[in-house]
Amino acid sequence: xxxxxxxxxxxxxxxxxxxxxxxxxxxxxxxxxxxxxxxxxxxxxxxxxxxxxxxxxxxxxxxxxxxxxxxxxxxxxxxxxxxxxxxxxxxxxxxxxxxxxxxxxxxxxxxxxxxxxxxxxxxxxxxxxxxxxxxxxxxxxxxxxxxx
Amino acid sequence: xxxxxxxxxxxxxxxxxxxxxxxxxxxxxxxxxxxxxxxxxxxxxxxxxxxxxxxxxxxxxxxxxxxxxxxxxxxxxxxxxxxxxxxxxxxxxxxxxxxxxxxxxxxxxxxxxxxxxxxxxxxxxxxxxxxxxxxxxxxxxxxxxxxxxxxxxxxxxxxxxxxxxxxxxxxxxxx
Numbered sequence: 037x038x039x040x041x042x043x044x045x046x047x048x049x050x051x052x053x054x055x056x057x058x059x060x061x062x063x064x065x066x067x068x069x070x071x072x073x074x075x076x077x078x079x080x081x082x083x084x085x086x087x088x089x090x091x092x093x094x095x096x097x098x099x100x101x102x103x104x105x106x107x108x109x110x111x112x113x114x115x116x117x118x119x120x121x122x123x124x125x126x127x128x129x130x131x132x133x134x135x136x137x138x139x140x141x142x143x144x145x146x147x148x149x150x151x152x153x154x155x156x157x158x159x160x161x162x163x164x165x166x167x168x169x170x171x172x173x174x175x176x177x178x179x180x181x182x183x184x
Numbered sequence: 185x186x187x188x189x190x191x192x193x194x195x196x197x198x199x200x201x202x203x204x205x206x207x208x209x210x211x212x213x214x215x216x217x218x219x220x221x222x223x224x225x226x227x228x229x230x231x232x233x234x235x236x237x238x239x240x241x242x243x244x245x246x247x248x249x250x251x252x253x254x255x256x257x258x259x260x261x262x263x264x265x266x267x268x269x270x271x272x273x274x275x276x277x278x279x280x281x282x283x284x285x286x287x288x289x290x291x292x293x294x295x296x297x298x299x300x301x302x303x304x305x306x307x308x309x310x311x312x313x314x315x316x317x318x319x320x321x322x323x324x325x326x327x328x329x330x331x332x333x334x335x336x337x338x339x340x341x342x343x344x345x346x347x348x349x350x351x352x353x354x355x356x357x358x359x
Binding site: 062071099126 | 197200204207208211214216217218219220222233235260261264265267268271272273274275278280281283284287353356357358359
């Protein structure tokens with residue numbers, strides 16, 4: 037013999053009424069203290085980051101400009117842009133590779149050694165490697181043969 | 185923990201801001217809010233219980249609130265981090281940039297309204313006997329949010345957040 041102890045059935049409206057009785061409306065535009073504290077911390081971090089941005093912002097604009105000049109084959113302009121980026125200390129893989137490409141395409145005789153110095157120690161994906169090999173002057177491949 | 189819950193766990197600021205956005209628009213539209221879970225570790229990581237909405241405009245605003253607020257905050261928070269980390273590809277920069285990038289991407293990943301948010305709007309178009317164009321719009325809204333929800337399986341939410349982080353830098357000629 038089993039006994040069933042089902043709760044009395046109530047309609048959705050009655051359930052909603054019961055819910056409302058237990059949950060009075062929350063005051064408009066009020067948020068828990070921990071949310072306010074986190075929001076203040078985020079505002080402080082964002083403001084602090086904005087104070088750090090100016091030196092990066094100018095370099096990023098110049099870097100973007102250098103890419104355009106390189107694509108337009110204005111190598112002297114691109115070289116000057118990248119020289120200012122690198123002189124400001126922004127040595128990343130992307131900045132080094134772009135400067136090396138500018139040197140190899142625009143000034144293969146004068147800047148060949150400097151371009152190789154910039155590329156030294158970097159690792160490349162296949163596509164990146166091919167892009168660089170495509171613009172490497174013949175001198176590089178001759179040196180490779182001699183080394184072998 | 186299933187992957188969706190795990191993602192919510194690692195991007196919890198986005199869930200919190202998503203629910204804040206719903207509540208903010210409820211308050212703006214003078215719709216009483218009875219309960220808010222800003223973040224929890226269940227299958228529904230956050231929710232807002234509010235009174236039934238009677239105006240279509242309010243229902244739509246409450247539904248798309250997170251899309252507006254999370255998206256705008258994602259663009260703003262990632263902007264300063266984007267410059268050294270992506271535009272210049274620098275390593276070892278100030279840790280604040282990494283925190284802001286994580287925060288911004290987390291917010292962007294939770295910008296899309298849930299299919300339930302869109303369903304609420306669609307249900308109201310039925311209940312209020314809205315005109316044909318609004319009903320079509322409601323169906324489209326449900327379709328887009330459901331599609332976005334389904335595409336989370338292939339990281340649409342992450343791609344959307346990454347896309348947002350590129351908006352300001354592109355507009356300002358930084359990339």
